[in-house]
Each structure stands twice: as C-alpha cells, then as structure tokens.
Amino acid sequence: MTAAKSLYWAHQSEVQRLAVAAWIARAEKRDDEALALMRASAEAEDETEKHPVTPGPIKPARELLAEMLIEVGRPASALQEVEASHRVEPNRFQGLYVAARAAELAGESTKARVYYVRLVDLGKDADPSRPELEQARRFVGAK
Numbered sequence: 001m002t003a004a005k006s007l008y009w010a011h012q013s014e015v016q017r018l019a020v021a022a023w024i025a026r027a028e029k030r031d032d033e034a035l036a037l038m039r040a041s042a043e044a045e046d047e048t049e050k051h052p053v054t055p056g057p058i059k060p061a062r063e064l065l066a067e068m069l070i071e072v073g074r075p076a077s078a079l080q081e082v083e084a085s086h087r088v089e090p091n092r093f094q095g096l097y098v099a100a101r102a103a104e105l106a107g108e109s110t111k112a113r114v115y116y117v118r119l120v121d122l123g124k125d126a127d128p129s130r131p132e133l134e135q136a137r138r139f140v141g142a143k
Helices: 007-027 031-046 063-073 075-088 094-103 111-121 131-142
Strands: none
Touching: 007 031, 007 063, 031 063, 063 075, 063 094, 075 094, 094 111, 094 131, 111 131
16 A cells, blocks of 8 residues: 555554554453554554544544553553543544443543443433443443
C-alpha cells in the first residue's frame, strides 16, 4: 500500500496489525508486550488525519486497550483510556459498557452508574437479553 502511495490505508492497516499482535501477545500471557502493542495501536489511530468514523473501525484501538487493561486487572487505567476514546468516538454501545465496567471495577460506583444509565438509554430499543444491558439494569437497579 505504501508503494502504491495509499498512505492512509497503509496507516490504517498498521493500526490493525498492532492491535492483532497485541491480542496475540495477550493470549500468550505476554501482558507487558500486549499492552505496549495495544498502546502503540491506539496512539497510531489517534494520529489518523481523516476522522475514523468515515470509515470507522469496528472497535477503536483505545477502546480495545481499555478492554485489555480490564483483563489484566487495571480498571482505573482502563477507565482513563476509554474516556479518552469517548472524546473521538462518543456514545458507542461497547464504549459505554467498557467505561461502566471499568468504573465499577475501579470502585467508582457513581461514574459506573452514569455510564450504565447511558447504556440502558442507548439500548432501549435493542435486544433486552444482551448481557451488557442485563448487567447495566442490574447495577442501576441495585444502587
């Protein structure tokens, strides 16, 4: 792609390659390497000149980084990353869920409630049996 002077797509491919390499490292229990690769993917995606919504990633790299941070037991860091993602990719169903879950695990119940309420509102017309919505309704109903 670089040789064909398709620099935008070469860059986007590198963002995705780094994300895939990060999840492979995570699966192989190389967590430090996995987080470094995912952070590199998120930073590369942040450098994208064209707004990523046109066309957008299925999952933003910074959101994937947040998910990985939750997996390795660092929910407070995950919350920071997913909130940074919200500045560019607001009101994504999965983004709100990851933020709510990270806040809940980090002990920030007020913030978790805000995100879970937003998630329930966003998903009001979605399949009510989605696990994310069930968890959100349980959390909101329990507080």
